[in-house]
Amino acid sequence: MHRSFAGWLSEKIWRAGLFSVIFGVMSPQGLSPIAVMAGALPVLMTMRHDARVGLQVALAGAVAIAAALIAVGQSLGLAALSAASVMAAPWALSVILKRTGSLNLCFQVAVLVAGLVLCVLYVAFEDPVGYWQELLRSAAHAMSEAGLVVDEAAVYQSLLMTSWGTYVSLWLLTLLSSLFLGRWWQSLIEAPGEFGVEFRQLRMGKLLGGLALLAMIVMLLPAHWRAEVPFLSALAWPAILGLVLQGLSAIHQLKALGRVGRGWLVTVYVSLFVVTPVAVIALAGWGLADNWQRTRANVS
Numbered sequence: 001m002h003r004s005f006a007g008w009l010s011e012k013i014w015r016a017g018l019f020s021v022i023f024g025v026m027s028p029q030g031l032s033p034i035a036v037m038a039g040a041l042p043v044l045m046t047m048r049h050d051a052r053v054g055l056q057v058a059l060a061g062a063v064a065i066a067a068a069l070i071a072v073g074q075s076l077g078l079a080a081l082s083a084a085s086v087m088a089a090p091w092a093l094s095v096i097l098k099r100t101g102s103l104n105l106c107f108q109v110a111v112l113v114a115g116l117v118l119c120v121l122y123v124a125f126e127d128p129v130g131y132w133q134e135l136l137r138s139a140a141h142a143m144s145e146a147g148l149v150v151d152e153a154a155v156y157q158s159l160l161m162t163s164w165g166t167y168v169s170l171w172l173l174t175l176l177s178s179l180f181l182g183r184w185w186q187s188l189i190e191a192p193g194e195f196g197v198e199f200r201q202l203r204m205g206k207l208l209g210g211l212a213l214l215a216m217i218v219m220l221l222p223a224h225w226r227a228e229v230p231f232l233s234a235l236a237w238p239a240i241l242g243l244v245l246q247g248l249s250a251i252h253q254l255k256a257l258g259r260v261g262r263g264w265l266v267t268v269y270v271s272l273f274v275v276t277p278v279a280v281i282a283l284a285g286w287g288l289a290d291n292w293q294r295t296r297a298n299v300s
Contacts (some may be wrong), residue, residue: 006185010048016041020061025068036177039090043182046094058091085171090178111208114172114238121164122231145156165234169241202249202254209225209291214240240284247287
């Protein structure tokens with residue numbers, strides 16, 4: 001079904017542009033499965049045709065997103081930023097992929113850009129942590145009102161330190177998901193199985209892996225110490241996401257080598273939804289070990 005849908009869409013530019021508009025209107029704020037599909041369309045069209053065609057499709061979706069946000073009272077600047085994050089960012093990565101043929105390079109660039117975005121946010125805002133104060137104070141109070149036995153002050157402070165990190169990591173997940181989906185669609189049409197080979201080669205590398213390790217160490221520090229370095233606390237979230245994706249890549253490599261079965265792979269994915277914190281920590285640790293110890297062999 002995916003192959004037929006991707007083939008039908010990519011045959012005509014107007015079809016991809018139309019669905020880009022539809023998906024864009026349905027996900028103006030981004031960070032959703034529909035936003036992933038919207039961002040995947042310019043990736044598909046860039047990979048099947050060229051960067052100019054992909055840009056046309058990205059612009060169609062971006063205009064739809066911006067118009068939807070402006071219609072509900074959003075400022076022009078924020079509307080344009082949201083549109084660019086959903087449509088332009090995946091297209092930019094697809095241009096890199098088209099020119100280099102390296103999905104791993106795009107993965108590393110995306111993780112690095114997420115870290116740079118956090119740097120900009122913490123430099124641009126006079127009080128980046130305070131930006132979330134009212135929202136998170138209400139959230140912590142609501143948890144207490146719902147009958148959960150929590151220390152409101154502790155929960156509030158913990159959320160306050162990581163909010164920009166979680167938001168940027170969700171954007172990073174949406175961005176990479178759009179890239180992966182668009183590349184997968186294209187590979188189904190032109191080279192079935194090629195995307196799987198590329199996904200199994202994802203690695204953060206020594207530089208990003210070292211920064212990710214530092215960020216994870218910060219996460220293990222006591223809360224009052226982490227409060228002194230809120231930027232590193234926020235940076236840990238996209239770093240952990242990168243390691244989780246590398247962990248998944250390593251597991252898929254083991255599956256391709258026949259060292260684990262399909263059932264074990266399914267269990268890992270189910271665990272991500274059922275026992276998310278435990279699964280995320282385990283996969284991030286696996287990804288970290290894989291990055292430094294090269295726990296898998298290459299397969300073609």
